[in-house]
Amino acid sequence: MRKGILGLTAAAAALSLGLTACGGDDGATSTQSAAPASSSAAAKAGKIGVILPDSKSSPRWETADHKYLEEAFKTAGVEYDIQNAQNDKTAFQTIADQMITNGATVLLIVNLDSGTGKAVIDKAKGQGVPVIDYDRLTLGGGASYYVSFDNTKVGTLQGEGLVKCLADKKVEKPLIAELNGSPTDNNATQFKAGYDGVLKPKYDAGEYTKGPDESVPDWDPVKGGTIFEQMLTSAPKIGGVLAANDNLGNAAITVLKKQKLNGKVPVTGQDAGVQGLQNILNGDQCMTVYKAVKKEADAAAGLAIALAKGEKPTVSGVTKDTQTNADVPSVLLDPQPITFDSVKDVVADGFVSKDELCKGEFAAKCTEAGVQ
Numbered sequence: 001m002r003k004g005i006l007g008l009t010a011a012a013a014a015l016s017l018g019l020t021a022c023g024g025d026d027g028a029t030s031t032q033s034a035a036p037a038s039s040s041a042a043a044k045a046g047k048i049g050v051i052l053p054d055s056k057s058s059p060r061w062e063t064a065d066h067k068y069l070e071e072a073f074k075t076a077g078v079e080y081d082i083q084n085a086q087n088d089k090t091a092f093q094t095i096a097d098q099m100i101t102n103g104a105t106v107l108l109i110v111n112l113d114s115g116t117g118k119a120v121i122d123k124a125k126g127q128g129v130p131v132i133d134y135d136r137l138t139l140g141g142g143a144s145y146y147v148s149f150d151n152t153k154v155g156t157l158q159g160e161g162l163v164k165c166l167a168d169k170k171v172e173k174p175l176i177a178e179l180n181g182s183p184t185d186n187n188a189t190q191f192k193a194g195y196d197g198v199l200k201p202k203y204d205a206g207e208y209t210k211g212p213d214e215s216v217p218d219w220d221p222v223k224g225g226t227i228f229e230q231m232l233t234s235a236p237k238i239g240g241v242l243a244a245n246d247n248l249g250n251a252a253i254t255v256l257k258k259q260k261l262n263g264k265v266p267v268t269g270q271d272a273g274v275q276g277l278q279n280i281l282n283g284d285q286c287m288t289v290y291k292a293v294k295k296e297a298d299a300a301a302g303l304a305i306a307l308a309k310g311e312k313p314t315v316s317g318v319t320k321d322t323q324t325n326a327d328v329p330s331v332l333l334d335p336q337p338i339t340f341d342s343v344k345d346v347v348a349d350g351f352v353s354k355d356e357l358c359k360g361e362f363a364a365k366c367t368e369a370g371v372q
Helices: 002-022 040-044 060-076 089-101 114-126 151-168 186-204 221-234 246-258 274-282 293-308 340-348 360-369
Strands: 029-032 047-052 079-084 104-109 131-134 145-149 175-180 209-215 238-243 288-290 317-320 327-333 336-338
Touching (some): 047 060, 047 089, 089 114, 114 131, 151 186, 151 238, 151 288, 175 221, 221 246, 274 360, 336 340
Parallel strands (some): 047 079
């Protein structure tokens, strides 16, 4: 597992070199002006505008993405403006308009849905401003670049993880509940394609029984908890839960705890944040998927910085836009599955700290898991 993470680090470093050669709280805002004397290249660079989606669907947007993007821009000495739309579609478009008016020459966006994202991309294109889709592809949008993880593989890892967890617990013919991400998020569609690709053959062969299968609007964990409670009421013999991320996994676990089923019913997740990892240490969640956000942020920042300097970076990957059938130039990074035995790798990679993960009741669990 550690080897895989180190390999990803090396790949990101190589990507950064290739790009160079080619050319925390609600409503959070960060701005920075480059010092004119820092370098001639920085003085010539334009301004980069970043719009993050919210801070509710996942803590990563403010605790990780915001931080890493800001670090990359500061290191490069470029002017930037990072804002969070807080799941407000009107605010999202208003922020984009203001950024362009205030001189942004590149936009890096995480769309709230493809319709809103496309409106922003169309407006930016009309002003000659290139747009990078970050983490989520805007279907029909025609962004200049797309930077993300291989989202279908994320889902595949979740499906494979659930299969292994059920096998380890020797569960026979389990009824599987699927708690999917937001129906307006193309990533959620790709995740589901990945895990359904693993689970469908099990359903078809009669090894598993397909149970409730619902999407959670806006990835909202409160709505997710309500939906899963209804699932468990209608299908009390649920034997496994494919939850699309750690927040939804925790929502399901909270409901399972009420029935004293936590730890007995395997639950998946993704994001490898503190809460998800603690649920794994406790035995309430069987696995998560680690996406090394720093590598993703560095790759996106590298593209944005190159574009701000007037360069035209090249990338090796493409992603098919299923609405337009166009190939979007892409950087897609590899996700990593995480179980109890590999929680330590996420800490060793610096994504979460031992202090925040291993406090209080989790200290002994961290020792058992080899966290250092």
